[in-house]
Amino acid sequence: MVCENQKPNPTQQEAIQEEIRKTFGQNFLQQIIDNSYDSMFVTDKFGNVLLANEGTGKFMGLSIGELVGRNVKDFVKHGVYDWSPTIKAIETRSVVSGIVRNNRGNQQMVTSKPLLDEVNDILMVITNARDTDVVNQYFEALEKERTSVRLYKTAVKYLSDSDMENKEIVAESKQMRQVIKTSNFIAKTDSTVMLIGETGTGKEVMARHIHRNSLRSKEPFIPVNCAAIPHELLESEFFGYVRGAFTGANPQGKPGLFEIANKGTLFLDEIAELPLAMQSKLLRVLESGEAKRLGDTAAYQSNVRFIAATNRDLKAMISQKLFRSDLYYRMNVIPINLPPLKERPEDILALAYKFLDTLNKKYALKKTLSPKATRALYNYSWPGNVRELRNVIERLFITSAGEVLNFEDDFFMNSIARSETSAEKSPAPSARVYQGTLKKVLKSVEEEYVNQVLADCGGRVGEAAQRLGIHRSMLYRKKNNK
Known part of the structure; x- marks a missing residue:
């Protein structure tokens, strides 16, 4: 018997032929x-x-x-x-x-x-x-495989173009802990979610959190900024098109977002920026689960979980005839309001240290925040919310020469310091001279120590409260009533 990978010699070949x-x-x-x-x-x-x-x-x-x-x-x-x-x-x-x-x-x-x-x-x-x-069956199967490959390639492009950093939600404040609790509960369903909040409050981070904790977590999460797509391209982006559908189209055709996100989650950020004509087409997909490529005669099924986000008052837009009421009620099944950063100050330092930790790992450094810096960050109103905080930390991290970020040369932080009533420069801690009543001095020492412990704990209120030996609610009161 000849082994599978063994090439027979001429004598063996003759024997095989004779056997046949x-x-x-x-x-x-x-x-x-x-x-x-x-x-x-x-x-x-x-x-x-x-x-x-x-x-x-x-x-x-x-x-x-x-x-x-x-x-x-x-x-x-x-x-x-x-x-x-x-x-x-x-x-x-x-x-x-x-x-x-x-x-x-x-x-x-x-x-x-x-x-x-x-x-x-x-x-x-x-x-x-x-x-x-x-x-024909072979070519249909081959085309199906090619379509799947194109879908995967397009999905990879969308995912690679987006911010793929593993963003974990910081929830030290009572408000955010309640938001997380609600999100974890509704994540296991397929219900449509509407995230409402100011610019920079972390709506995409929340959408990703819902997707990661859903039954669709192994399928694509496709984020789409509705305001960033030109109006004339919206339909081709969402629905896709077949070969030769219009002048300038990709000769191979293109899958739409409803196809790319199939079985996964489609996150529609800035949904208020969709024109009325596109709102009508989106409503049709939401109601029927069917979509059709431009130039095609057959519809395809789209099994997508929708999460939308907006920073605008959609009800006011409805009264102004700028947003369809039927789409609003179809999308607003589970509304989740994300509070601005100024309403959850307990999260400020935790977020700041999270961003700082990410930068330290990226650049192999060990920079930290000084007590003065933590006070300045805590006292600022952050109109740009989490996005502004992240940008400030990154800028200060890059421009600061030392390991302790005092922000002495930064215009932004100095402007915050000047707005504080107690922004006068203090001597070094070892040479600090206290004045005033004992109650006032004790309050100052307590404030410095609380800030120091918070800094040591990376802004994590629960851990800091445990080290201080007090309940976290008392720590909140001390920070809010200083």
Whole structure:
């Protein structure tokens, strides 16, 4: 017995051939042809059939005995089929392929290949064929695979274009802990969510949190900024288009966002910026779960979980005829309000230290915030919310030369310090001189120590409260009533 990967020597080859002849006789070539899945026959250089299998006879409506010995021109002449690739292959001395139709209307994809001798004379022509239904099924499966590949490639592009940093939500404040609790509960459902909050409050971070904790977590999360897509491209972006749908289109066509996010989550940020015409089309997809590519006649199913976000008053926009009321009520199934940073000051230092920790890891440094810096960050109103805080920390991290960020040379932080009533420069801690009543001095010392512990704990209120030996609610009061 010859091993699978072992090449037989000439003696072994002769033994194998002899074994085949003993098993099948001298007609072993006929056995090979008969057991071919495809229709197959062989002719000489004049087109006379030398060998044929049952598949060929079935397609032509003739027995093998009626095929062998006859010329293929006779089959065409008597209408057995409409034309002969074998004849074309003999005439052109080249491989010929095409669709052949028999007298019953059945079709096969046929290929005829001439075999040439050493002086380029035709010895024989080998013809094989396969039903077009099988061929079409193959091409449909191939196109389906290609479509899947295009979807994955497009999804990867969207994901790579977005901020893929693993953003964990900071929730030291009571308000944010309640938001997280609600989000974790509704994440397990497929209900549509509307995130409402000022610019920079972390709506996309919350949307990602809901997706990560949902039953769709292993499927795509596709974020879309509705305000960033030109109005004339909205329909092609959302629905996709087929090849040749319009001038300038991708010649391969393009999947739409509803296809890319299929089985996953589609996050529609700035949904208030969608024009009314697109709002109507979005409503149709929400209600039917069907979408249709531009230029296509067939609709496809889109199993998508929608999360929308806005910083605008949609009810006011409805009264101004700028937003459809039916879309609003369809999207506003579970509204979640994200409080601005000024309403949850307990999260300020925790966020600041989270951003600082990320930058330290990125640049292999160990920078930290000084007590003065923590006071300044805590006292600022942050109109730009979390986004502004992150940008400030990054800028100060990059521009500060030392490991302790005092922000002495930063205009932004100095402007905050000047707005504080107690912004006078203090001596070094070792040389600090206290004045006033004992109550006032104790309050100052307590404030400095609380800030120091918070800084040591990276802004984590729960951990700081434990180290201070007080309840976190008391720590909140001390920070809010200083």
